[in-house]
Amino acid sequence: MATTALKTTAMAGLTALLMSTSAALANPYAEYEGTTIVVSWPALAHFNAAEELVEEFMEETGINVEIDALQYLALRDRQLLEMSKPEGDYDVVSWVVMWKGEYVNKGLLTPLSQFFTDASLVDPMYDIDDIADAYLQNGGVVGGDLGYLPGPSGALYGIPFGAETSILAYRKDIFEEQGIEVPETYDELRDVMTQLHEAGIPALTSRGQTGHQVTAAWLFHLAPLGGRVFDDQWNPVVNSPEAVEAAEFLRHVANTGPIGIPTFGFGEAAAAFLQGEAAMHLDSLKIAAMSRNPDLSTIDGKVGYALHPVGTRCGAETGGFAMGIPANAPNPEAAFLFIQYMTSKQGDQRMVELGGDPVRISTLTNNTEGFDDYPVVAEQLPCADPNWRPLIPEWNELNIDVLGQALTQVITTDDPIQPIMDAANEQIREIMEREGYYIWAEHRGQ
């Protein structure tokens, strides 16, 4: 009896010792203690909020992190130059989703599968399925039939961080005063805008600055109204009836919204709403965190949130940022541990507490108190459209140079819209032809 008890005690002691030893050995950060990684990301609200979490990461892991936070417009040039060198300075780069195709196409990023299959690095509790699918597809996956979405050849290059979808923010007080119902469809939204405009209230604020901003504003409406930029054979269809309808809607937005829309980027459009100069804001969910910030907003407590109105289909935007590892990163393993930490369940929860935006469904559903927008975002995400814009390497040129110019003409003149979009369609075709998209079609005699 005593022998059995002794054996049991000895076994328990041995197990405890083994467990403690293996626990010590299992510290995934131990090997990289003292390593310094350099992170390139934009100087935007979500990333500023993340800096405290970076401090916590350094304390907990012993890995040093240097942040190179740049103005958003300067980020891509800097990252491209750094990643083109034989050995770069950056271990982690955060890109806006539009750049991922170009980065991968030029061989500048490392696929993350090699880290996710390394038991010494991957956290078994990480649960990647909990990250919103649209965010993961839009920000992190490259390949598939289209080249920028999942499919047989798709691979994961990044994890969303600072990602977003679109929701409708509206002024509850104005809607109540005017006796207006929250619009659920585009037809209703159009009527509400007209009604507000006739009452002397600027209706919906929007981006409208030439280039990327005005194109983004048009794309917000294109997907729900049933349009696309390309058909399945890479033929541009920006002059389709749906695309022209989206452009007409954008003109209606500019005509009924606050003064200055043709000069608005995201910041200016958001500021117009937050300073009480518009009744609605249909753009990124980031408006919710901004409206709670007393330094930015005069309308805290007056804002309601609703789903992005539906046209012929439900199709909210997906965008924002994702983080990945350059192919020439000096410390890729430590970089992976950093990305994993920042986007883990605990990291995502801390981001919410620090004023950032979550990427995980569980974080959204666990934090409904105090965050009126979270239930709406959770409901919106299943119909967020990862293909609301084509993330091909040529997109920047089409986006800024062709569509950006055409749509400026749409919102700053009264010219007929169909010819403007016809001309843009023709220009896009020429660029796609120059870039070799139709060579195979010609070869096959299609």
Place this chain on the structure above:
Amino acid sequence: MSDVTIHAPTSAKPSPFSARSLSPYFFILPAVAVMFAGLVYPVIQSFYLAFFDWRIGTDMDDAPFVGMENFVRMLTDEGVRESLWVTMRFGFWTITIEMFLGVSLALLLEKPIRGASIFRTIFILPLMVSPVVVGLIWRYLFDARIGWINYYLGYLGIEPQVWLGDADLAFFAMVFTDIWQWTPFIFIIVIAGLQALPSEVMEASKIDGANWWQHILFVKLPMIKSILIIALLLRLIDVFRALEVMFIMTGGGPGRATEVLSLHIYNRAFTTQQLGYASAIAVLLIVIVSLLSLAILKMGNPMKDKADI
């Protein structure tokens, strides 16, 4: 008899390769090396790149050689044509108005009147502000929602204007901002020229009975012709280099209303990543600026007419 031998001066020239003949070249070698590295090499590299389809993020050695394709494409590129037209219009309006205002103000403030030095100091303040800051200042002043210009126009009963969101108004805003910043430049070099004029000539013209207009038109302005040409030349080169203010204020928009050629080159190089093509447009820019500069120098070469300064 002295034993000193006097040698007749030799008529033979020293060897061009002697240390004495070559020594001046050694002295200017560092300056030549710096000029080559900082000026000549980038220009040669631009010419070279113009024959390749090179994109940022790819290895230059792998860039395909495309021959004259970039130059041919440039000829039919609407963006190049429009931005060149914007640059020429922008240059015409800014330089004309700046020359007129700068010279007029210099003539008015030339005399040692009370308070002139304070006014001169205030007047040249815009020159001390960097173009990026100028862009930011005027972007907010012209802002449709919060700008002071709309605010004060409101007192006059004028409806708020979307200054930077309307093609004509945005172009006007760019011209106005440039005039605000660069008129002092013309003023400062013209006033320096006026104050260096010999007083005897001025007095002689007065004794001869020239009135105020004749004095300015037939004596002063002809005497500072070289200075005016230098001012014109420098402003012309500056106009073709202008980028920061438009970049900050409008980003070249709305549409291409304020996209000057150098901003178009920037966008081609760094936004659409076509460095080879951007280099070809940069070559065009160099050719245009060189031809215009030569034409202005033909009007009167300031280097030759030192006597009239």
